[in-house]
Amino acid sequence: MEKCRLVFSGSGGQGVITAAIILAEAAVLYENLIAVQSQVYGPAARGGATRSDVIISDSEIHYPKVIQPNVLVCLTQEAYSKFYPIIRPGGLLITDTRYVKIQRKVDAQQKELPIYRTVMEEIGNPIVFNICMLGVVIRMTDLIKAESIMKVLKDRIPSSFLEMNRKALDLGMKLAEDVTS
Amino acid sequence: MKNKNIKFVQGNEACVEGALYAGLDFFAGYPITPSTEIAELLSYRLPQKGGKFIQMEDEIASMGAIIGASLTGSKVMTATSGPGFSLMQEALGYAIMAEIPCVIVNIQRGGPSTGIPTHVSQGDVYQARWGTHGDHAIVTITASNHQDVFQTTVDAFNISETYRTPVILLYDEVVGHTRERLVLPEQGELPLVERLRTSVREGVNYHPYLPREDGRLPMSDFGGVHRYNVTGLFHDMWGFPSDNPEVVHDLIRHLVDKIRNNVNRIARFKEYYLKDAKCILISYGSSARSARHVVEYLRPRGEKLGLLELQTLWPFPHDIVDEKCINAKHIVVVEMNMGQILREVKRAVERPERVFIANRIDGVFITPKDIRDILRVIQGKGV
Numbered sequence: 001m002e003k004c005r006l007v008f009s010g011s012g013g014q015g016v017i018t019a020a021i022i023l024a025e026a027a028v029l030y031e032n033l034i035a036v037q038s039q040v041y042g043p044a045a046r047g048g049a050t051r052s053d054v055i056i057s058d059s060e061i062h063y064p065k066v067i068q069p070n071v072l073v074c075l076t077q078e079a080y081s082k083f084y085p086i087i088r089p090g091g092l093l094i095t096d097t098r099y100v101k102i103q104r105k106v107d108a109q110q111k112e113l114p115i116y117r118t119v120m121e122e123i124g125n126p127i128v129f130n131i132c133m134l135g136v137v138i139r140m141t142d143l144i145k146a147e148s149i150m151k152v153l154k155d156r157i158p159s160s161f162l163e164m165n166r167k168a169l170d171l172g173m174k175l176a177e178d179v180t181s
Numbered sequence: 182m183k184n185k186n187i188k189f190v191q192g193n194e195a196c197v198e199g200a201l202y203a204g205l206d207f208f209a210g211y212p213i214t215p216s217t218e219i220a221e222l223l224s225y226r227l228p229q230k231g232g233k234f235i236q237m238e239d240e241i242a243s244m245g246a247i248i249g250a251s252l253t254g255s256k257v258m259t260a261t262s263g264p265g266f267s268l269m270q271e272a273l274g275y276a277i278m279a280e281i282p283c284v285i286v287n288i289q290r291g292g293p294s295t296g297i298p299t300h301v302s303q304g305d306v307y308q309a310r311w312g313t314h315g316d317h318a319i320v321t322i323t324a325s326n327h328q329d330v331f332q333t334t335v336d337a338f339n340i341s342e343t344y345r346t347p348v349i350l351l352y353d354e355v356v357g358h359t360r361e362r363l364v365l366p367e368q369g370e371l372p373l374v375e376r377l378r379t380s381v382r383e384g385v386n387y388h389p390y391l392p393r394e395d396g397r398l399p400m401s402d403f404g405g406v407h408r409y410n411v412t413g414l415f416h417d418m419w420g421f422p423s424d425n426p427e428v429v430h431d432l433i434r435h436l437v438d439k440i441r442n443n444v445n446r447i448a449r450f451k452e453y454y455l456k457d458a459k460c461i462l463i464s465y466g467s468s469a470r471s472a473r474h475v476v477e478y479l480r481p482r483g484e485k486l487g488l489l490e491l492q493t494l495w496p497f498p499h500d501i502v503d504e505k506c507i508n509a510k511h512i513v514v515v516e517m518n519m520g521q522i523l524r525e526v527k528r529a530v531e532r533p534e535r536v537f538i539a540n541r542i543d544g545v546f547i548t549p550k551d552i553r554d555i556l557r558v559i560q561g562k563g564v
Contacts, residue, residue, distance in 0.1 A: 021360060025189040028362045035189070037360040041299055063474035063549050064359045064467075 001033075003057040004143055005066040008133075009083050010075030010099075012050045015130030020052035022152050023134060023144060027056045030148035036064040049079045056143055071141060072108075073133060074100055075115075094136060111140070113175050119168060128168035135172020140180065146173065186365045192356040193218035193260075195327040195363045196286060197226060199334025200258050202366070203373055206232040207255040209246035211239055211265060214298045215354040216288035219260035240265035244272030244285075251281045252411065254376060254402035256338055260286035263305060264295055266312070273347055274313035275413040277436060280345040280390075280398060282376070284337045287349060288357040289466075291544050300544030301354035303466055306521035309349045310495050316433055318440035320447055321349040321495035325469040327363040330356060332371070333449065333492055339374040340447060344439050345398055351494060353517070355467035355546050376400060381407070391418040396439060440496055448501055449492035454480060458487025460556065461506055462539075463526055464515035465491040467546065472515040474549045475556070486556075494522065499529040511559050512536045517547055 006023070008016040017039050024035035039052040053066040068088040073095075074080035080100045087093050089107040098116040119125070119132045131153075138144050146169055153165050188198070197219055200208075208227055212220045220236065227234040233250070237243040240261055247257035261269065266287045276283050289305050291297035305312075309321040320340055324333045330352060337348040379399035381387040383406035392398050401407040410420035415432055417423045440447070453476055455461060464472040469490040476488045489505050491498070502525075506512050512535050514523040520538050527533040539555035541547040558564060 021189075024360060028189045029187060034362065038355070038358060061361075062470045062477065064355065064361070064470060065546060065548075067548065067550075 001058050003055060003059075003061070004071065004141065005069045005088070006054045006056070006071040006073070006137070007051060007066050007069040007083060007086070008054070008073045008075075009049060009051045009079035010073075011079065012048055014050075014075050015127070016050055016073070016075060016133075017052040019130040019134050020054045022131075022149060022156070023137070024054045024056065026144050026148035026152045030151050031144055033058055034061055036061050038064050049076070049082050051079070051083065071137060073137065075129075075133065077101065092140060094133075094140070096133075111136075111179055113179065115172065115175065118171050118175060122171055123164060123167060125164065128164055131165050131168040132172040132175075135169040135174075136176045137172075139173040139176035146170075186367070188363045188365065189360060190327065190363050191218055191358055191360050192327055192330050192352060193288065193358070194222055195330040196260075196334050196350065196352065196357075197222045198363065198365060199331040200284070200338070201226060201230065202331070202368070202371070203335045203338035204256045204375070205258050205338070206230075207247065207250040207257045208232070208259065209235040209237050209243045209250070209257075210259045210261065211237050211243055213240075213262045213265045215290055215357050216260045216262045216265075216286060218357070219286060219288070240268035241272065244269045244276070244283075247283050248272060248276050248279075248281050249403075251276075251283050252400075252403035254378075254400075254405075256282075256342075256376075258284040258286065258338075260288065262288050262290045262298070263292040263302075266305060266308065270308075270312040270314075274315060274317065276347045277313065277317045277319065278413050278415075279411050280436075281347070281411075282341040282345055283347045284334075284341055285347060285349050287351050289351065289353040297544045299354070301467065301517060301546050302542070302544065303351075303353055303468065303517040303521070304519075304542075305351060306494060306516075306518060309351050316437060318346070318437045319349065319495050320344070320346055320440060320493070321351050322449065322493050323351045323353075323466045324492055325356060325466055325473075325490060327356075327361050329492065331363060331365075335371050335373070336449065339372070342374040342376055343397075344443070345400075346440065349495075351466070353466045355470075359467075378402070379407075383407070388418040389420045390416060392435070396435075444496045444498055445501070447493055447496060448498035450498065450501065451490040451492070452488070452505065453490070454487040455489060455505055456487075457485055458509060459485040460487070460511040460513065460559075461509040462486065462488045462513050462515050462552070463491065463502070463506075463522070464488065465494060465522065466516075468515045468517055471547050471549050471552060475552045478549065479553075479556075491522070497525045497529070499525070502526055502529040503531065506530045506535075509535065513539050513552070513555060513559065515539045515547065515552055517541050
């Protein structure tokens with residue numbers, strides 16, 4: 001497989017780093033792939049532009065950061081403005097319609113999706129916003145199976161929350177199918 | 182199917198796993214970015230296996246606590262970053278002088294002072310060597326990926342017990358915080374060195390600082406059956422202070438020689454494509470990952486490039502570096518400081534004018550492009 005480089009960006013508290021960890025962990029533990037995840041962070045726990053990098057590959061990964069992502073997810077305007085120029089030509093740029101207004105055409109497939117709106121309308125709880133975003137990403141990239149994500153979640157969250165996360169993941173995959181078909 | 186020995190963890194957690202594997206049973210520390218996860222994880226992992234975890238009031242006390250615990254027979258560790266490592270220097274010297282096994286982890290961040298807490302640096306290489314005063318020897322080891330972090334942590338405990346010396350694990354923020362795969366070895370898969378205890382029985386005179394024929398000093402658990410003195414002053418075989426010139430001379434030679442005479446045994450390094458390399462990159466810690474990336478990228482494109490990744494930084498393996506670099510036209514040291522290992526490499530090799538540096542000192546992790554840009558300049562291909 002080609003190395004896939006992903007950058008998830010947004011604001012502290014949206015769960016972009018958690019989403020990146022879940023994705024990379026699923027790749028390593030359940031799909032027998034190699035993955036590294038890292039994040040740039042500052043002293044603040046909330047707010048600011050957060051970014052997490054994930055590389056997934058079937059061969060050893062040396063340099064662990066992402067310079068030009070194949071997949072860039074931006075969940076705030078600030079993150080979008082800061083990171084859209086780094087997208088790899090021909091890559092995939094995913095933004096959320098509630099938080100981001102696309103300002104410029106880039107040489108990438110731009111997908112503006114109502115991720116947040118869908119989560120709030122269908123589930124009504126923003127804590128699974130990041131899992132819905134993961135659903136979009138895994139469906140659009142065909143990188144990791146939904147089942148592997150669910151196995152990681154099973155290890156990480158209380159069982160009473162599993163159903164809500166499953167639903168959010170499915171919603172994200174459905175959103176992705178709607179725009180690709 | 183999930184393999185229970187495969188984990189997806191931060192480098193800091195790989196260090197914790199390595200320490201527990203090696204038999205750590207006492208940790209005292211004061212949390213500091215970017216080493217905090219080590220203290221956090223051990224605060225519950227250690228008590229689970231019957232060990233002790235103490236959060237101390239500062240790093241001075243942390244060193245004091247692990248030194249005391251080690252004397253009583255425990256395998257001990259503390260973890261910190263730059264500012265805390267500075268505070269530990271005094272007691273580190275005490276552990277060297279009194280020959281007390283202990284492992285000190287420094288997850289490097291930018292300095293001096295509180296510097297840049299959340300960003301990477303490799304600026305403490307010389308502090309690890311000469312941070313504490315007086316002539317002495319020290320062992321300092323680093324690693325660039327999680328499997329090696331695990332292995333070098335186990336090694337650190339083994340070396341510490343073998344030579345009765347503090348060992349510094351000098352990782353950095355990128356290694357500490359990056360998450361990747363770690364495969365846990367089964368118990369028994371890696372050799373462990375246990376404490377060499379004295380066979381002198383209760384009621385018989387025990388000389389804590391009288392070496393055996395092989396130079397090793399068997400220990401008696403402090404507070405156990407023997408009463409003896411431990412001091413930071415120059416001391417005789419009973420551990421009592423001495424200003425006898427012969428005692429002073431012999432002790433300092435012993436402290437230095439027990440490490441220096443074993444440089445090659447303590448030296449850990451990895452090499453990639455060195456045989457026919459015209460240009461050799463020398464790197465360590467996280468920057469070795471960027472260097473390896475460059476080598477793996479340029480090799481298939483016909484460049485005769487190799488990488489020597491150092492894991493043991495102190496005692497610096499001068500002879501090994503010299504031998505590996507003998508046929509290289511250029512040598513480029515890749516590090517995130519102003520040239521601390523550069524200086525050692527220049528001292529190690531013949532024709533030091535061959536040695537260049539590719540570095541970064543702005544808190545940003547050095548990129549493969551940073552290294553390639555320097556290579557282009559050296560090779561006369563322009564900027």
